[in-house]
Amino acid sequence: MATAKKATGAATKAATKRTTTKKASSRTPAKKAAMPDGTPQVLSGKVVTEHIDPDAERALADPDVAADYQEAKVQLQELARIEGRRTEVLKAVAQKLVDLRAHFNQPGSRGRRTDWNGESVEYVALAELVYRDAGVEGPDADTTKRSIRHHVENVKREVVPAKDWEHFGIQALTRGQRQALTAKSAKALEEVGSSAEEMASAATAGKATGQQLVQLIKRIDAGLSVYSLASLRAMTPAQRKTFRRELEDAKGKTDQLLTELDSLD
Incomplete structure (x- = not known):
């Protein structure tokens, strides 16, 4: 009889342990799916499963470029969350896009001029990607991009030396x-x-x-x-x-x- 009680007690403890372990396991959060190999860490959402331009991917390997890209994306995402006047956020996005351009050279300049007009293959690829990555899509996307381009011209006027305005087609006045x-x-x-x-x-x-x-x-x-x-x-x-x-x-x-x-x- 004592032997039977011991066996029953051992079985109960084992069952309790299994139940506790199972509950603990159910509370353990599931691991997120890993990003595809080689995906820059600043990218997120559905964009990581889509085609990423090799020029953009190569540019994002530079930590400084990646940092400016991330800040531009955050500001673009902020645009979707606010209502009413968005001028200050539009200006912030424009500033970060100009900061991105500063990392690259103007095509055909043999490294002598900065890509202030955003014509390099790296910048073009990054600009397309950051809008997509931030979710700037749909019928309002073109309007948003036009507004940002207006502020980009104002930022260029501030950062580009006056002697280079004619070369880059910068208007002296807003x-x-x-x-x-x-x-x-x-x-x-x-x-x-x-x-x-x-x-x-x-x-x-x-x-x-x-x-x-x-x-x-x-x-x-x-x-x-x-x-x-x-x-x-x-x-x-x-x-x-x-x-x-x-x-x-x-x-x-x-x-x-x-x-x-x-x-x-």
């Missing part, structure tokens, strides 16, 4: 500045032109007055206010040379008029 300058220039031309026409008509009729001359110089002064450092940057070197010549000529005439005014007062 789109908003160009629109404002166009509007101000058109208004100044219209006002000065209309004043000159009025004076010419009055002079023909023998009715020109001193007040009209004062009004004209005010309009000319308003026209000069269009010019600023920003607007001067919008000119090509040849245009600035011509502008300087015209400005010096105008200055000479202004100095002469001031001298004649002194003689009258």
Whole structure:
């Protein structure tokens, strides 16, 4: 009888141990499926099972490139999570994409120029991959990419030396500045032109007055206010040379008029 009890107790303990082990095993989290061999660790989601451009894969082997890629992806993913104004995040994405471009050379430059325009095979492959990796797909993807490209141009203006702007096709003014300058220039031309026409008509009729001359110089002064450092940057070197010549000529005439005014007062 004692032997039977011992056997029963041993069996109970063994069964309990097996049950406990089974429960513990059921609580152990399943291991994640391993990434395909050679997949850069910054990649995630379904993109790891899809085709990865060899140029992108090779570029991501550089830790610095991988770090900028990861930050660009995080910012792109943030775009999908926020509502309303997204300007600051769009700017952050643009900055990281320009940072990525800085790792590569412009095609055909023999290593002498940075790929600020994003034309190298490595950057093109990375840009396509990071959008896909971050889930920027569907009908809104093109709109998002256009917005980012706008901010990329602004970032380029900040990081590329002014002497290289013409080479990279960088506008000296932002789109908003160009629109404002166009509007101000058109208004100044219209006002000065209309004043000159009025004076010419009055002079023909023998009715020109001193007040009209004062009004004209005010309009000319308003026209000069269009010019600023920003607007001067919008000119090509040849245009600035011509502008300087015209400005010096105008200055000479202004100095002469001031001298004649002194003689009258």
